[in-house]
Amino acid sequence: MKLFRYRKPSWKTVIGLTKAKKRFYKAIGWTWLMAPFRFLPNLKRKIKRRVGYESDLGRLFRHGLPRPGGCFVLILVAILLKAAAAAAIIDFLFW
Numbered sequence: 225m226k227l228f229r230y231r232k233p234s235w236k237t238v239i240g241l242t243k244a245k246k247r248f249y250k251a252i253g254w255t256w257l258m259a260p261f262r263f264l265p266n267l268k269r270k271i272k273r274r275v276g277y278e279s280d281l282g283r284l285f286r287h288g289l290p291r292p293g294g295c296f297v298l299i300l301v302a303i304l305l306k307a308a309a310a311a312a313i314i315d316f317l318f319w
Contacts, residue, residue, distance in 0.1 A: 230278075
């Protein structure tokens, strides 16, 4: 199991609304009725899986190499801004 997900779940999935809706549609027969219309999207998804579109290697080709320190840069900027503000306040008080 991965520590972090590729995508976060929606709030509807978290509270169980999606699962209840799927059960309802299956119970009334909507899933069976709409199955022929999902043939092409399902085929497209199946082909992408076989090719490895959503694999780690596929994401690497689509998005490029990961850029390390993206979050670190934001933290560093915040620290520098805070230090500059503190220096400005000290200069103002002891001027």
